[in-house]
Amino acid sequence: MNEPAVNPGEAGDGERCSVDLGIGGMTCASCSARVERALRKVPGVQQATVNLATESARVVVAGGDPQVVARLARAVREAGYEPRTPEQMQAAADEGPWAGFGPVALALALSAPLVLPMLLQVFGVHVMLPPWLQFLLATPVQFVLGARFYKAGWSAARHGSGNMDLLVAIGTTAGWLLSVWLWWTAPAGETPHLYFEGSAVVIALVLLGKWLEARAKRRATSAIRALHALRPEQAHWLGPDGEVDVPVAELLPGDRVVVRPGERFPADGRVVEGHTQADESLLTGESLPVPKGPGDAVTGGAINGEGRVMVEVTAVGAESVLSRIIRLVEDAQAAKPPIQRLVDRVAAVFVPVVLGLAVLTLAGWLAAGVGFEAAAIHAVSVLVIACPCALGLATPAAIMVGTGVAAQHGILIQDPLALERARAVDTVVFDKTGTLTVGRPTLTAFVTDEPQAEDAWLALAASLQSGSEHPLARAVVAAAQARSVAFEPVTQMHAVPGRGTEGVVDGVCWRLGSLRWLEEMGATLGPLEGEARRLLASGATVSALAECGRGEGSEAPAARVRALLAFADAVKPGAREAIERLRARGLQVVMLTGDHRAAAAAVAQALGLDPERGEVVAEVMPEQKAGHIATLRRAGRVVAMVGDGVNDAPALAAADVGLAMGSGTDVAMHAAGITLMRGDLALVPAALDISARTVGKIRQNLFWAFIYNIVGIPLAALGYLSPVLAGSAMAASSVSVMANALLLRRWRPECQKR
Missing domain, CATH: 3.40.1110.10 (Calcium-transporting ATPase, cytoplasmic domain N)
Known part of the structure; x- marks a missing residue:
């Protein structure tokens, strides 16, 4: 493949499709905002979303232009960035500028002697390196190891914009030039105080922060990589001449394949011969193997147990369950929740405002009569401490980790808007048949x-x-x-x-x-x-x-x-326990059914629901379910609807948050914002929990990213932060945002904590 991925739109979209495009060279929220603006100017583009954490863009286009991919790539390049194919994105993640620790280690090694005299002064030992040695140590860090900041910063400036690299390049260059000027203009025999250590250490710390950030990104995307790894490359195809090993990409619906013990099923299918058990844990979160015999459906990517089975292929490629799961997770990670809009507005003006504040800082200190040297150092500190990276990573990092860990446990969060709404849910409405009950009457x-x-x-x-x-x-x-x-x-x-x-x-x-x-x-x-x-x-x-x-x-x-x-129809095992967990969260639970009141009352009694408290609504026609949801919402309730059938789709769409059981129909899954990949009702409180925790991490990240800049920039402007401390704080801000998001990887559903 040598092009970005192009995905056809949903049925009824005509020529509408989405394009996934990798983008190299982005370093902060200002970069992602600039790329978005460039992509939206391309004719036919309906929507463009750039994700800084994954360094990719999801673009929705219409019109059937065969050159649309080339136009999008050209727009990215003209904006000053590098368009990448999926293969190039993976190579950049594995071998990109932040993948290796070598440059970071060299920068730290060259900067350490410059910092050593400052540390020795704490113990009363006064040592100063000769200016020429400071120059020789700092210059390679500044212009060789720091060359990437000049390149990216110049690219941004040339296109009339700014980014983090531009701030680092201007700030550290100013410190380096100031040191050279003080050295050259010093009277003979005097050793002036120089600031080579400030510029070198800032670059070393930023390099270290970027390396840690890239490492955290790779960990954050581990869920998607794990899903991709489930796809086997070969299948044992039963052709006219017997069993032949062929690439999985060549399989067609109706083909028959042999799956041996311990192998992964190469595609979705149905067992036609043999008995076994399938490990579907990475697809559904179900820890126990599932028995499979003739007539049972199997999912591509699941691990075959102890039996040799013959499988008839029913779905391949983009139509397979695994591909749809990957697509849903990628869609959720590519989209932006409404909370990100404030960040985008701030990012659009961040760098110009910081440059203006640095100029004002310089002018203000000069006016105060402190001298050019001190005024320049304070201005450099302002440039160095300002960090749009943390702002750009705050939301996508949390979404990546939250949706990834949810998918590992069988919860597919398709819509980031559902994340925000799920946090406020106070009423959960369940369909009865197939949802609260087994669905096999x-x-x-x-x-x-x-x-x-x-x-x-x-x-x-x-x-x-x-x-x-x-x-x-x-x-x-x-x-x-x-x-x-x-x-x-x-x-x-x-x-x-x-x-x-x-x-x-x-x-x-x-x-x-x-x-x-x-x-x-x-x-x-x-x-x-x-x-x-x-x-x-x-x-x-x-x-x-x-x-x-x-x-x-x-x-x-x-x-x-x-x-x-x-x-x-028997009540599902664990249904009552799931309802009790929802009640423990302070939520009201309602069962909605078209059954007669007596039948509904019998199920309600088994579940511990009380019709007298409005927890059972019976004899509701399919077309009335959405109306009942609307009534609850008009009463001020924030409603989550849980269903599985075609007739639940309108109600799922009408609710604030729709949760579709993955064991149900495609229509229901399409209408819902969250899909539960197995029929275990314990996933309902788990889905609400991980949604709330993910939004909580987003809010925490944004709070600290804003507070960091709101507090740090004034302190730097007032002279309370040296360039070295400012550089340390800037590097720490991005790393702390990623680290905070990665804490979500420790999440487990409540039902699995026993």
């Missing part, structure tokens, strides 16, 4: 108006449901298959979302769905009314099969109910 009762027609009515019910993926439909089909009843061909099939299905069998219209829907359509329970009340009172979910007469689908006249179908 079984048919527990089948009651007919004619006992001798039980198999016939069951066959009709299963025929109507045979094409549906709804959990209740699968339960009906499974029950019919267990009785070995024959299915009937169905015509004019029509599904009514959230209500039921209707179709014509042998010229007769039949409906199968909820009691409420059938009652709305005019169906009568007849002799089954008492049985329906009994089943509902038991807490079962009850559907009915109604014969509508001969006719055309919904135009057929309604008739009586022929059979009642009762379903039971």
Whole structure:
């Protein structure tokens, strides 16, 4: 690959796509702001986000311009930076200017003798190196090891902007020139106090800070690298001539591959032969191996256990689960939360303001009559201590680490906005079926108006449901298959979302769905009314099969109910404990379901929810779920919605924070800001916890970055900080921001701390 990565837009986006572009040469928030401005000026660009921590840009473009990548690269180059491909980005991370410690060690070694006399003075020993030796030690540090600051600073100045490198270059050069001038103009026989140590030590400390910062960045991106490492390079493909080793990139859906014990599954697929266990811990956070047999789905990147299995490939490349996970994490790390907007505004004017303050400092001290030497040193301190690096790293560093560690535990944070909102959530609304319950209901009762027609009515019910993926439909089909009843061909099939299905069998219209829907359509329970009340009172979910007469689908006249179908769905293990954890955080929990009140009450009792306190809302149609979320929000609640089905998507989108169960549908995952990669409800409080902690780190980083500059610059201007102390503080600021963000790597979900 020799181009930046181009990713097609979502369905319906037309020619809209996103481009990932590496950017070399950025050193601070001013740099990233300048690159963003340059990219947004390119025709067709709808959005551009530059991430200083990953040294990359995510650009959304429209219009189908085949030269868009070249135009973006040209814009980056004309702004004074280097466009990079993904391969070049990785090489820069491994071998870039901050990857090796050699230059840092040399700079520290040359600077140490210059600092030694200052340290000896503390113990009463007065030693001063001759000026020529100070010159020989400081000059290579200034102009050889510090050459990168001149190069980057000149590039910024040439393009009418400024950055951290420009401040360092101007400040240290001023100190070096002042020392040379004092040395050359000193009377013969006198050894003036020089400031070579200030310029050399500042450069050495900044180099050290940059090296530590780059090391921290590599640790922060370890989650993404770990996910990429899950992709095997070879697969054992079963071709016409038998088993052949081929690159994974050549696999196609429908291919069959052999996976041996201990190998990673090369692609998403379904087991067609053999039994094994799969370690999916790096994908879902699930620590226990998952049994796999014929018909079970496997995920590319998971580790095969002790069995040799044959797998039929179902998804490859960008369509695979692993690629989607990587994409979601990268999207979250590339995006900016609203809190970053203030930083961007500050970064845009930071360097010019600091240069102006340095000039004012010089003029002010000259006016105070302290002499040019002292005034220049104070101005240099202002230039050196000002650090836009910490501002630029504060937000992306925390997001990188927070989203990375969350992904390692099966929590995909897709939207940085969800991070900020999750911190304020006070109400968590759960869908019932498939979320709080296992989602695999079984048919527990089948009651007919004619006992001798039980198999016939069951066959009709299963025929109507045979094409549906709804959990209740699968339960009906499974029950019919267990009785070995024959299915009937169905015509004019029509599904009514959230209500039921209707179709014509042998010229007769039949409906199968909820009691409420059938009652709305005019169906009568007849002799089954008492049985329906009994089943509902038991807490079962009850559907009915109604014969509508001969006719055309919904135009057929309604008739009586022929059979009642009762379903039971077990509560998920750990659901009650997850709810208790949410309550311990001070959150209100609500269960939202379309089931009858009695069925909802039975599940609520198992979960410890109280309908009297508004914790259970039943008989809610799919289209009403989003409305209920909106009602809670209008009441001042900050709502998180947890769901898994297609009919939950509007509610997930309507909530302040949507959490989709990864075991559910793609539609639900697309509508949510956070995806839980496994059906464990313990991930819900964990997702809210890591979101709150990540935002907390962002706020801490921004606070200290702003405070550092607000306090440090005035102290330097007032003469309380020497250039050496200013350089130390500047280097420490960026390192401390990265170190604070890296503390998130120690986070573990509460359920794993036992």
